[in-house]
Amino acid sequence: MLNAKLATQTHNPSVIRIGESVTVGGEDLLVIGGPCTVESLAQMEQVARHLAPSPVQMLRGGAFKPRTSPYSFQGLGDAGLTILSEVSQRYNLPVVTEVMAVSQIEAIADRADMLQVGSRNMQNFDLLKALGEVNKPVLLKRGLAATLEEFVFAAEYILSSGNPNVVLCERGIRSFDPYTRNVLDLGAVVALKQITHLPVIVDPSHASGKRELVAGLARGAIAAGADGLIVECHPEPEKSVSDARQALSLEAMVALAESLRPIAAAVGRRLPEAIPAEVAIAA
Amino acid sequence: MLNAKLATQTHNPSVIRIGESVTVGGEDLLVIGGPCTVESLAQMEQVARHLAPSPVQMLRGGAFKPRTSPYSFQGLGDAGLTILSEVSQRYNLPVVTEVMAVSQIEAIADRADMLQVGSRNMQNFDLLKALGEVNKPVLLKRGLAATLEEFVFAAEYILSSGNPNVVLCERGIRSFDPYTRNVLDLGAVVALKQITHLPVIVDPSHASGKRELVAGLARGAIAAGADGLIVECHPEPEKSVSDARQALSLEAMVALAESLRPIAAAVGRRLPEAIPAEVAIAA
């Protein structure tokens, strides 16, 4: 893998801008929070109002949801995008949301600040190539059983199609122990920072599937050198329409983010200062 | 999984027709052979001429190839479809080829008898739903780390969108031993025959990645109750542009197919009689 002349493998770490105010890959860590699924405007308002004054700088939330069963709720779709976009502007928090099909790219790129490729689509090469022509950054999640070589080459599909702004996300790999939903591959985070110039963030929510494990994994990821985190949180976690078992409460989300500050400092990184609530909401 | 009311789980085994002369899921076994990649008309002619008189009843060959690296050969594309279609008609052998994107469906459905969804796209739900509206059978390969529940639900995406003609393919799952490329999950074959009414075939070539293991796995699959096989073969295996290590020679392919006859009989199944070469070619 390392012998090849790859676009992912030049030497200066990339710092990628998302929206107007946020970057990832530099000294500043990026913490993204939000629910698995966009359920309503009220829900997203509540999330954004709570997170805006905290070190969480960006929102997540699914409008188009990849569900194992065709009979499960598939997300609010376009209406979900509208909610995300409104809340994003009102609270000055850029948003990332998943794109599942080439046909959705335009609508999502119009209203979100970053497009997420989910694990199931990591080798949907048609989608990756199309995202290479988009003028927004892409969050590429590692496939459930993807090797690092396959992960890097998936990013390469996007870069070689013209979009250099790819953020890698380690979100746990499938393994044998039912105790956790997946196994966070922390070694992959360390390795990807060495073999690519792309920012690497970690999703401790999907990696563990249990909210009581999220904070420990999040802290471990930052200490190991991750550039940020994407964490599921919900105003009423146990009522979440999906992945209820792994979502943090909004209070726990903010507390987790704050707990990262000394760890960030210990490894030469920085977490943004919290913003006074009145300023955050005015924005 | 079994409690749900699923389209895949009614009780009578489905017998699915492919092209005009071939069926899968009934008493007759289906053996599909051909190269990983369509390389040239001469290559496919040679394959078809050799297989037509044998119990191999159907051709495989990739025109659009999903490759880990964007810099690897991506297949002949449309030109490959034309070759497949010509050879199919000349030798009266239906063909299956992979579809990687919604935008390719029409062209492939026009010229192939069956559309294959590869492992990487098993949960490309956009593609699955679109294939639900196609009037041709679909060969759905299991994802590298897909549970049986996820595999069955992926089929359910196609069935619930209107296409009942889905054939499942177990092709090996990812595991820890570098000795084989993947691990054939024979228990999955037995289980899928019990919990769905869909035909289930096995790909021993990808499951092992080594040609010397293919025949053993193929015989085991038939004895365990598989409805058929899809096997890679090539006129000059070591010169194959992809997966050279796992392709059988054409002679070995025919010998393997013939060796299945007594095993098929032992489990109450049947392999089609070989056709005299002059008849096969005349067709």
Next chain:
Amino acid sequence: MLNAKLATQTHNPSVIRIGESVTVGGEDLLVIGGPCTVESLAQMEQVARHLAPSPVQMLRGGAFKPRTSPYSFQGLGDAGLTILSEVSQRYNLPVVTEVMAVSQIEAIADRADMLQVGSRNMQNFDLLKALGEVNKPVLLKRGLAATLEEFVFAAEYILSSGNPNVVLCERGIRSFDPYTRNVLDLGAVVALKQITHLPVIVDPSHASGKRELVAGLARGAIAAGADGLIVECHPEPEKSVSDARQALSLEAMVALAESLRPIAAAVGRRLPEAIPAEVAIAA
């Protein structure tokens, strides 16, 4: 692995004698049946009486049981060995039972015909070396996550210590799908027959953990080239003190064994003729 000069890798397949009348590794297939755990003399009598006239030629049953929890029933120990030995002689069925410690070797070798090393002890090198000095054949089960290289080298520990009579047993490897207890690695069976001269048998009971999958896997294993099977059965499967979910009834056990006859013939092997019940019991 194949370049090394290994005792497991000379070329003529080994035929190993177990007790006085049974062999494994030659033309004759070996089917071993019996309960997970020796529970009582009555239970083992019932099993042996039922199996003696069938093609099942050998008994299994655990006296010393390796249990995940120290608080689970650990087996009848020495009393279990006595039961096995009595029943074995009365019905002329050799027995195999597990040895978990060097200190148990002598007692077991005295009363059983074959000593089994369980998956958890596949790399208990102290035990393997001690078994190299025993004058009875050893059934070596593959570890849950052992590579073929590690499996072969574990056998090599026994052979290089002086005991050439090792039978390998593929019993499923650990994987990600909770649908089955383990995944039968059929490719390992095919490969081990090619790279070693040792007999290779298959345990479809532990490989699947579900009795409805056992027969399919058993037939697949024989067609793929396995030299035999070791299958769990019980007079009242649902009352088994361990592994109840995977044991066959005695009737199903005999039916399974009989169903192997045409498959054995199809791959040039042979299953012993059933013995009239009165003769079997007289013996």
Next chain:
Amino acid sequence: MLNAKLATQTHNPSVIRIGESVTVGGEDLLVIGGPCTVESLAQMEQVARHLAPSPVQMLRGGAFKPRTSPYSFQGLGDAGLTILSEVSQRYNLPVVTEVMAVSQIEAIADRADMLQVGSRNMQNFDLLKALGEVNKPVLLKRGLAATLEEFVFAAEYILSSGNPNVVLCERGIRSFDPYTRNVLDLGAVVALKQITHLPVIVDPSHASGKRELVAGLARGAIAAGADGLIVECHPEPEKSVSDARQALSLEAMVALAESLRPIAAAVGRRLPEAIPAEVAIAA
């Protein structure tokens, strides 16, 4: 698992004393360093002299080595124990070394401060029970494919046999990506701290198999809540007789240990102060 009344699952975290001066499980972190294999007195002297003044408080080194192949170097055995014991006393550094068999326990317990059970023996129940009767702490490494339930129950075998002083060690699980030797399961560390009262340390050397990944994993483990680390280092890593690819140089080992100080502080833990070299050596 959590419903059971288990000895591992009372609520106050255990602080375990090793030798006279070291503890693990309390506020102080424990860092153990040393080579994979004891090669000579000169080698161990060099290691100890370098580490004694650093925050590394304890030595590791294998005298009895579990090797995949019986033809690989099996360790210095008793002579290795003597070297460990001499160096330990001279530099006032307690030592841990692996025990592979019941017959080795007495000799090792005489000369080492802690007995290590390797991954391959995690379910060698005979050995575990015997260690329950030893008056020294035990370092229990997780099996390559052991679930958390199995790991906790393995500890339970030792505790229920009378020895409460068990330290758990997560050392990577087997997975599919050849890029790293194993996958560090950081979620297991977080979970084990929640579901047991035992100290949990991490072995980033075996977890990754690559020295360039060790420091990142080590820092991540401490931030996630691990009670310590066991790290391979060697005076001349590339000349190590085993696992050369993963050993740190002695300088890198000390630098790694020092880099943990701010991370420890960030999560409310403490690393012992470095001791002036002349004092350390005098001791």
